[in-house]
Amino acid sequence: MAPIMQAFREIETCIECSALRQIQVPEVFYYAQKAVLHPTAPLFDQEAQSLKPRCVRALKRIFILCDHDRDGALSDVELNDFQVRCFSAPLQPTEISGVKRVVQEKMPEGVNDSGLTLTGFLFLHALFIEKGRLETTWTVLRKFGYDNEIKLRDEFIPTSVKRAPDQTVELTNEVIDYLKGIFNMFDIDNDEALLPSELDDLFSTAPENPWTSDLYKDSAERNVLGGLSLEGFLSKWALMTLLDPANSFANLVYVGYSGDFNSAFTITRKRRVDRKKQQTQRNVFQCYVFGPKGSGKTALLQSFLGRQPSDALPTNSDRFAANTVEPSDGTRKTLVLREIPEGDVRSLLNNKESLAPCDAAVFVYDSCDEFSWQRARDLLVQVASHGENTGYEVPCLIVAAKDDLDQSPVALQESTRVSQDMGIETPIPISVKLKDLNNIFCRIVHAAQRPHLSIPETEAGKTRRQYRQLLNRSLMVVSGVVGVAAYRVYAARRNSSS
Numbered sequence: 001m002a003p004i005m006q007a008f009r010e011i012e013t014c015i016e017c018s019a020l021r022q023i024q025v026p027e028v029f030y031y032a033q034k035a036v037l038h039p040t041a042p043l044f045d046q047e048a049q050s051l052k053p054r055c056v057r058a059l060k061r062i063f064i065l066c067d068h069d070r071d072g073a074l075s076d077v078e079l080n081d082f083q084v085r086c087f088s089a090p091l092q093p094t095e096i097s098g099v100k101r102v103v104q105e106k107m108p109e110g111v112n113d114s115g116l117t118l119t120g121f122l123f124l125h126a127l128f129i130e131k132g133r134l135e136t137t138w139t140v141l142r143k144f145g146y147d148n149e150i151k152l153r154d155e156f157i158p159t160s161v162k163r164a165p166d167q168t169v170e171l172t173n174e175v176i177d178y179l180k181g182i183f184n185m186f187d188i189d190n191d192e193a194l195l196p197s198e199l200d201d202l203f204s205t206a207p208e209n210p211w212t213s214d215l216y217k218d219s220a221e222r223n224v225l226g227g228l229s230l231e232g233f234l235s236k237w238a239l240m241t242l243l244d245p246a247n248s249f250a251n252l253v254y255v256g257y258s259g260d261f262n263s264a265f266t267i268t269r270k271r272r273v274d275r276k277k278q279q280t281q282r283n284v285f286q287c288y289v290f291g292p293k294g295s296g297k298t299a300l301l302q303s304f305l306g307r308q309p310s311d312a313l314p315t316n317s318d319r320f321a322a323n324t325v326e327p328s329d330g331t332r333k334t335l336v337l338r339e340i341p342e343g344d345v346r347s348l349l350n351n352k353e354s355l356a357p358c359d360a361a362v363f364v365y366d367s368c369d370e371f372s373w374q375r376a377r378d379l380l381v382q383v384a385s386h387g388e389n390t391g392y393e394v395p396c397l398i399v400a401a402k403d404d405l406d407q408s409p410v411a412l413q414e415s416t417r418v419s420q421d422m423g424i425e426t427p428i429p430i431s432v433k434l435k436d437l438n439n440i441f442c443r444i445v446h447a448a449q450r451p452h453l454s455i456p457e458t459e460a461g462k463t464r465r466q467y468r469q470l471l472n473r474s475l476m477v478v479s480g481v482v483g484v485a486a487y488r489v490y491a492a493r494r495n496s497s498s
Contacts, residue, residue, distance in 0.1 A: 193227030
């Protein structure tokens with residue numbers, strides 16, 4: 001069996017036994033149980049003979065949580081507190097000295113004048129595992145809330161947030177202040193931007209960097225060195241909170257936030273209520289960007305992030321862009337643009353609640369191309385009809401892109417007529433090439449802040465509205481007639497009784 005175990009490192013144990021002669025039968029069940037309760041695979045790479053990255057990240061977080069004075073080392077007192085928390089038994093001074101001596105002999109940088117360093121802490125756990133004492137590391141991980149996938153258990157991280165479809169989740173001021181603090185902490189070179197290496201270090205206590213996925217990778221503005229400014233950093237957190245609050249809270253906890261879910265997030269008022277009150281209290285707005293292929297949707301998103309259209313990476317899924325906007329009232333809002341590929345519109349609208357989280361919608365068309373306008377108009381009608389049928393009406397704007405080129409007179413006339421017929425603002429001309437954006441992003445936020453205005457009305461919607469008005473007037477007339485008749489009956493009875 002030795003050559004087989006050498007070839008297949010994932011085999012944890014090989015044991016000879018005999019049921020007939022009762023040789024090592026209990027040991028078989030012991031090792032089987034151990035393989036389930038204290039598996040090697042999540043912790044240790046047998047090929048590389050080293051701790052796996054996710055295990056290192058979890059142990060680093062545990063080390064930081066136990067390093068109360070933040071001096072980068074566990075003192076004798078901190079080591080003893082750690083031992084009591086995990087194993088309910090204190091360490092004697094001689095035992096602490098023995099542990100540090102073993103580490104120092106094998107890895108001198110694992111111990112300094114202040115105590116056991118992170119390097120030494122990780123070395124100790126690798127040593128335990130190599131000696132077959134996996135239960136030691138697993139006990140530590142589970143005491144700090146980790147499951148078998150080395151992620152925090154559901155009891156520490158809520159997996160869902162109860163809210164209506166048209167309610168969203170935003171960061172509280174408390175968390176924003178906390179995020180500003182850790183931004184400054186990890187901005188080692190004090191250039192007011194986090195380089196990719198600094199960002200990786202910030203998320204080094206999480207199972208992985210959540211922003212390496214395509215969804216978040218290019219969703220915020222960066223400088224020429226790839227650094228993320230504070231505004232870009234907070235915009236990404238706002239985006240992650242908007243799209244996946246549970247994941248956002250989990251990563252807050254991983255990077256050291258100690259508050260609960262309710263102190264981290266606030267749930268906004270229903271957008272339907274905002275529409276009735278004709279105002280909103282939201283600080284983060286999501287805008288869906290519709291338009292035919294080649295109309296300039298991607299260029300619009302890229303310009304929002306200060307990039308050239310050619311910088312956009314190809315993708316088959318929705319593209320997001322998040323940044324801060326300063327409306328005319330002097331406040332700062334976060335705007336999230338979500339580009340909807342033309343081919344995905346039908347599947348999007350098949351979901352009754354698809355427009356619920358949308359605060360505004362933009363319809364982009366190539367102002368040089370009459371066919372591009374026709375497709376954009378069809379998309380506008382589809383979205384407007386969907387909103388009327390589901391009750392999730394959305395303020396809409398039409399954007400005439402590529403204004404630096406020769407305009408199509410037909411597209412210009414038709415788009416103006418349609419916007420007037422549907423009761424929304426006339427098309428907004430922009431030119432990304434000339435960087436003449438006509439204040440489009442502030443205008444989007446302005447529309448989102450007034451959820452009762454700029455809502456397009458289709459012909460079917462107009463007919464329904466006129467029918468409701470007629471019905472209401474009829475009911476008023478009927479109720480008036482009934483009231484008069486009732487009064488006459490009452491008056492006749494009164495006269496007869498007298």
